[in-house]
Amino acid sequence: MLASQRELFEIPRHICYLNAASYSPLPLRTREAGRAAVGRKATPWTLDASFAGEQYERARRAAARLISADAADIALIPSVSYGVATAAKIVTIARGSRVVVLENDHSSPVLEWRVRAEAQGFTVETVNRPDDGDWTSAILAIVERPGGPPVGLASISSVHWSDGGLIDVQAIRAALKRQGAMLLVDATQSAGVLAMDVQRLDPDFVIFPTYKWLLGPYGRAFIYIAKRHQGGVPLEQTSYGRRDVRAENAVYFADLRYVPDARRFDMGERDHFISMEMASIGMEMMADWGQGAVVQRLSMLTDRIAQDIRGLGLSAPDRTLRAPHILSLGFKGSMPTGLIEGLASEGIYVAARLGRMRIAPHVYNDEVDADRFVAALTRRLKD
Template identity: 30%
Template sequence: MDISKQKDLFDIPEEICYLNTASLSPSFRAVEKAGIDAVLQKSRPYLIPSSDFFDPVIELKKRFAKLIELDEYERIATIPSASYGIATVANNIKLNPGDTIVLMQEQFPSNYYSWKKLTDTHQAHLKIVQAPKTRTNRCRLWNEAILDAIDDSTAVVAMGHIHWSSGALFDLKAIRKKTRQHNALLIIDGSQSVGALPFSVKDIQPDALICAGYKWLFGPYGCAYAYYGPYFDNGEPLEENWTNRLDSHKLPDLTQYQDTYKPFANRYVMGESGSFIHVKMQLEALKQVLLWTPEAVQAHCRELSVKAVLELRNLGCYIEDDAYRSHHLFGLELPDSVDLKAFKKALSDQNIFVSFRGAYVRLSCHIFNTERDFQRFITCLKSVLT
């Protein structure tokens, strides 16, 4: 399969330069059709079999499990958002006074607020690992600082596979090794990596992996996935819905109330997890993501952006070292000479879509992008350099 010739899967007009999948992915045509078909099916609910509450969800879990190299699909829960998954994790962790939770500088808010609340509740502490100020070997030094921050006081390390603004790549294998030495949990937010960057539960062995589903997994807004490892096998779900109890598929017997949850992560699924519209769209999305493979997506993004990255650096932009960042998502620190207000207006006028996050202009690409998209961005940037 030539991954570079699949732009026709999408409905993106030629005049649009979309370098913003990290914010919200475009649906490809098959996902759009699946959603429309599901909406029409809901118009005739008598044609929806009771098995549709369960069987498609099982298939969805199997596909996500395959994507992250996990054999036990029942360790996957379908959830409505990354914040729901993180809150579930935090709900099942008890801290001692003086314990620390290690976070990265400027993590996404959904992977901060639950930890702040948890440490405040238990008189514990957040330990925020700052990115080094230097532009030389910044990410390598940041990884070293993360490892140094993990000690006997550490109860949890919660972080992304990459930094959501800069694309800085974290050495999860080394971090996992250090957390094991200190009996700390490792909780990964894969929202900006899984699907576009290879991730293996077998290799990393996190205690939990949480992923928003509407970015690199191409699902509709309002869907997400979670992997929960053995630590959470007997935990408390955020809600008590009928589908997470044993034998819930036996609809005539639902009022034979059941104290026992389904095994593994099934206890953590959200209410209405069989959402007919969302699940059908998610199934179609993961089918295609698996066909592409994260390895091929990452290689494509690296190839189409390599010239642009060199030119951007020559223009005075700072980008993390290539060996310590992702290629589907990376941030630019702009030169001081850029008039930011004029730049944002120029981007808007020319239908170029990117994100401004903290100190970075974040560029994020996928298989529908070409070198021309990056050149349009660079031309626009040149127009406001003084």
């Protein structure tokens, strides 16, 4: 089993950080790279002319590696919401069709479609949170509902951010294909941890940021765009999205045709000399550990916690229905007031999400962290 990687982070022993699903700490290596990058920005005359391009392509390759994609199918973007807006500009949702979203899914894969629905003549249908925690079956029931309007698009997370519900995107994709419908996956809570092969899945779009499970900075995200959509018009018009618009040319606008792959969708102002390298390092570390090894370690920790809290009157999704790296706990009635804050006062950090407690360990956590959390939670619930 992959050992705890705590020594690669600056996490004091008295800190029990179980909140990677909100944001992760930076590895020491990433932090040092950020400091060095700030120094480079302070002295830009020291930058080699090829430096920027090398940074873009390193990050693009690192993101592609996580989902078994071709780097040419990856665009550099600042956020998931930017990616969804890009997708919404590229595709056309047929009038009279449905866009399927999840109840209380994060705002990014939902709000863009709600804004566009009335003007474009489609409806947004929400899959209610299933009582049994089986999101996949609930989505399939909506998609395949007899007599319902055709589905144009499912815009869903691969792991529900609030309860850790695991969604079988392969099964969802198969159902959508039978209707000729598209699939957009917000992989924020799964990229780098859970295996995804876009060659096999054949989604239309996959989007993820780096500041959570990928151990990176804010403001860096990536979108996979299937080749069938790469002829669309980008959200922003940039020189590098065109074949030959260059300051060093004698004629600036020499060739206004778009570049032929997903690079045309790169965000404007992409010269993030500081955070781009930081993002690459975290993604490369995750890929080097391997998704199988990471899942094995994190499922061991969440299973250990789930086993040890039995008898406290808490509810958790069935192991087969939850993501292996997120454990969401429900309370009889409501969560005790001040519980999250009380744990934080002891150096134990978890998150409250929609009335539940979300525990999200990462590779820097170990069995000591898991046992300490259980002991503190038990004491506070019994007091």
